[in-house]
Amino acid sequence: MKLTKLSPKILTLLALALLVIIAPMFFPSSFYYRIGALIFINGLAVIGLVILVGYAGQISLGHAGFVGIGAYSCALAPEHLGISPVLAVFLGAFLSGLLAWLVGRPILRLRGHYLAVATLGFGILIYMVLSNEAQWTGGPDGMAVQATGLKALLKSMGFKVSASEMWYWIAAVVMMIGALIALNLHTSPTGxxxxxxxxxxxxxxxxxxxxxxYKLSAFVISAIYTSVSGSELALMNRFISPDVAGFLHSVELLTMTVLGGAATVFGAVIGAAILTSLPQVLTVLHDFEHIVLGLIMMLVMIFMREGLVPSLAKILRRRPK
Amino acid sequence: MSELLQFFFSGITVGAIYSLVALGFIIIYNSSGVVNFAQGEFVMLGGMSTVFLFNAGVPLAIAAVAAILITCLVGIALNKLAIEPAKGASVVTLIIITIGASIFIRGMAQLVFDKQFHRFPSFSGDDPFLIGGATILPQGVWMIAGAIAVFIGLFVFFTYSLTGKAVLATSNNKLAARLVGISTNMMMTLSFGLSAAIGALAGVLVTPITLTSYDVGIALALKGFAAAILGGMGSPFGALVGGILVGLIEAMTAGYISSEYKDAASFIVILAVLFVMPNGIFGRSTIDRV
Structure with a gap:
C-alpha cells in the first residue's frame, strides 16, 4: 500500500481534513453543525493537552482555568476596552500564556499527584474569581458576549450561512492549524x-x-491552545458562565486526551469527538447518563490503556495480511 | 476572643471530616499508589445508606453500621473490578479510572436513592455546648472524636498488628512483600475496604449537620485530597493535621476575610506550601532510582 509510505504527519492531517469535509454530508440539521463545531473547539484544547500530557508527560487538572481566561477575555475586553471580540482572542491567549509562564515554573517542579493537586488548586482559583467577582463577570449566572460581526460581514459579501455552519468551518480551520503546529512540533528538536x-x-x-x-514551554503552549478554544466557545455561544473553568471541565478535557490516545493528535480529536457527542446521545437514556459515561471511562482505560486510537491501530497491525 | 474561638471550633469540626477523607485517601495510596477520586462517593454512600435504612424503620445505630458495611463492599468491588484489572497503568490512567468510578457511583446513587437532600437526627441532640463564649454542637464533638479515634486505630493497626505491617510492606515494595509470603492482592482489597469504611463513617458523622445528597462526594474528595497532599501524601499523622488545617484555614478566611473565598484560601495555602515544600509538610522527600 502506498498510503503507508506517507509520513504519519501528512496522514493525520489528511484524515482530519477528510473528516471535516465529509461529516457535513451526513448532517440532517444545522444542530449537527453546532455539535461538530463543539467537537473541533474541544479538539483544539485537547491537542494542547496532548503537547503537555502526551509529549512532555506532565498532568494538569486545572486546564479549564485557561478556557475560562480565553472565554472571559472575549466577553470582557470588547465591553471595557472597546477592542473587537476577534482581537480579544489574541489578548486572551496572551494573558493565558503569561499566567502559565508565571505560575508554571514553581508548579512544574512538582511531580505526579503533587502536580495534580497544584494544577487543580490553580484551576479552582480561576473558577472562584470568575464566579465571585459578579460586578465584572455576572457571577455564577454568566454573561452575554458581543457578536463578532463575522456573520454580518459574510452576508455583506453575499454569503448566507447560518451561525452554526459558520462556526463549524471556523472551528475546523483553527483546529487544523493547531494540529499542524502540534504535528510539526512532534518531530522538531523541541518536540x-x-x-x-x-x-x-x-x-x-x-x-x-x-x-x-522545556516543561514550562509545553505548559505555556498548551495554555494558549486551551485559551483559544475558550474564546471560540464564548464567541460561538454568545454567552459564557464560570462552569467552563470548573474542575469537571478540566477532568473532561483530560479524559478526552487520554481516551483517544494521549500521545497522538488524531487520538485527541477522536477523544474530543466521542466525549462531546456522547452526552447528546445519552440524553436518550435520561437517568442512566452518568452510569454509562462512568462505565465507558473505566472500560476504555482498563482495557485500552494507551487510548482508543493507538490500541485499535495495534490490533489492526497485528492482523495477518 | 470568643469570635476567634468560635471560628476555631467550626474549623476543627469541618476539619475532622476532611481528616477522615484524607485518611481514606492515604490508606489506598499507601497500599496501591492509587489516588482514589471516588473517595468522596464513599462518604456520600455512608450518609445516604444510613438515611434510607433509618427512614425504613431501622434503628439509627444499626442503620449506620449497615451503611458502613455496604460501603465497605462497594470499596472492595471497586478494587476487584476496576483497580486490579488495571495493574501497572500510569498515574493519569488510574486517576481517570477512579474519576470514572466516581461518576458511575454517583449515577447509581441517583437511581437507587434520589436527588433530594436528606438528613437524620444528631446522635446526642442539638443543644450546643457553651465553651468560653463560643458554641460547639454535640455532633461536632462526635465528628472530632471520630477522626481522632480512627487516627489512633490506624496508628495501632499499622504499628503493632502483623496485618498492618503487611500492608505497609506491600506499599513499600510489592515484589519483596510477595517474596516473604504476603498476599499483596489481599492487602489491597483490605485497604480498599478499610478506606471505604472510614469514608462511610465520615458520611454518617457529618450528615446530621451538613445534610447529604447523591452529589456531595466531589467537593469532599477535592478537600480531602488537598488535605492529604498538604500533610504529605502517605503519612496518617499528616492526613489528620492536613485535614484540620484545611478546616481551620477555611473557617478563619470565612470569618475574617470573605466567606466567598473560603474555598480559595485552602488552595492558596496548599500552593504556597508546595512551592516551599514540594513533598508536603510531613512527607518524605522522594529519591529516584535512575
Missing part, C-alpha cells in the same frame, strides 16, 4: 526534547535537555 522528558527527566537532563525550560 524530541519534550518526549525525552516523558521517558525520564533525569536521563533527559543528563544529555543536556533543560528540563525546567
Amino acid at each position: 524530541r526534547a519534550l518526549r525525552s522528558l516523558h521517558d525520564s527527566e533525569v536521563a533527559a537532563g543528563t544529555v543536556g535537555v533543560n528540563v525546567a525550560n
Whole structure:
C-alpha cells in the first residue's frame, strides 16, 4: 500500500481534513453543525493537552482555568476596552500564556499527584474569581458576549450561512492549524526534547535537555491552545458562565486526551469527538447518563490503556495480511 | 476572643471530616499508589445508606453500621473490578479510572436513592455546648472524636498488628512483600475496604449537620485530597493535621476575610506550601532510582 509510505504527519492531517469535509454530508440539521463545531473547539484544547500530557508527560487538572481566561477575555475586553471580540482572542491567549509562564515554573517542579493537586488548586482559583467577582463577570449566572460581526460581514459579501455552519468551518480551520503546529512540533528538536522528558527527566537532563525550560514551554503552549478554544466557545455561544473553568471541565478535557490516545493528535480529536457527542446521545437514556459515561471511562482505560486510537491501530497491525 | 474561638471550633469540626477523607485517601495510596477520586462517593454512600435504612424503620445505630458495611463492599468491588484489572497503568490512567468510578457511583446513587437532600437526627441532640463564649454542637464533638479515634486505630493497626505491617510492606515494595509470603492482592482489597469504611463513617458523622445528597462526594474528595497532599501524601499523622488545617484555614478566611473565598484560601495555602515544600509538610522527600 502506498498510503503507508506517507509520513504519519501528512496522514493525520489528511484524515482530519477528510473528516471535516465529509461529516457535513451526513448532517440532517444545522444542530449537527453546532455539535461538530463543539467537537473541533474541544479538539483544539485537547491537542494542547496532548503537547503537555502526551509529549512532555506532565498532568494538569486545572486546564479549564485557561478556557475560562480565553472565554472571559472575549466577553470582557470588547465591553471595557472597546477592542473587537476577534482581537480579544489574541489578548486572551496572551494573558493565558503569561499566567502559565508565571505560575508554571514553581508548579512544574512538582511531580505526579503533587502536580495534580497544584494544577487543580490553580484551576479552582480561576473558577472562584470568575464566579465571585459578579460586578465584572455576572457571577455564577454568566454573561452575554458581543457578536463578532463575522456573520454580518459574510452576508455583506453575499454569503448566507447560518451561525452554526459558520462556526463549524471556523472551528475546523483553527483546529487544523493547531494540529499542524502540534504535528510539526512532534518531530522538531523541541518536540524530541519534550518526549525525552516523558521517558525520564533525569536521563533527559543528563544529555543536556533543560528540563525546567522545556516543561514550562509545553505548559505555556498548551495554555494558549486551551485559551483559544475558550474564546471560540464564548464567541460561538454568545454567552459564557464560570462552569467552563470548573474542575469537571478540566477532568473532561483530560479524559478526552487520554481516551483517544494521549500521545497522538488524531487520538485527541477522536477523544474530543466521542466525549462531546456522547452526552447528546445519552440524553436518550435520561437517568442512566452518568452510569454509562462512568462505565465507558473505566472500560476504555482498563482495557485500552494507551487510548482508543493507538490500541485499535495495534490490533489492526497485528492482523495477518 | 470568643469570635476567634468560635471560628476555631467550626474549623476543627469541618476539619475532622476532611481528616477522615484524607485518611481514606492515604490508606489506598499507601497500599496501591492509587489516588482514589471516588473517595468522596464513599462518604456520600455512608450518609445516604444510613438515611434510607433509618427512614425504613431501622434503628439509627444499626442503620449506620449497615451503611458502613455496604460501603465497605462497594470499596472492595471497586478494587476487584476496576483497580486490579488495571495493574501497572500510569498515574493519569488510574486517576481517570477512579474519576470514572466516581461518576458511575454517583449515577447509581441517583437511581437507587434520589436527588433530594436528606438528613437524620444528631446522635446526642442539638443543644450546643457553651465553651468560653463560643458554641460547639454535640455532633461536632462526635465528628472530632471520630477522626481522632480512627487516627489512633490506624496508628495501632499499622504499628503493632502483623496485618498492618503487611500492608505497609506491600506499599513499600510489592515484589519483596510477595517474596516473604504476603498476599499483596489481599492487602489491597483490605485497604480498599478499610478506606471505604472510614469514608462511610465520615458520611454518617457529618450528615446530621451538613445534610447529604447523591452529589456531595466531589467537593469532599477535592478537600480531602488537598488535605492529604498538604500533610504529605502517605503519612496518617499528616492526613489528620492536613485535614484540620484545611478546616481551620477555611473557617478563619470565612470569618475574617470573605466567606466567598473560603474555598480559595485552602488552595492558596496548599500552593504556597508546595512551592516551599514540594513533598508536603510531613512527607518524605522522594529519591529516584535512575
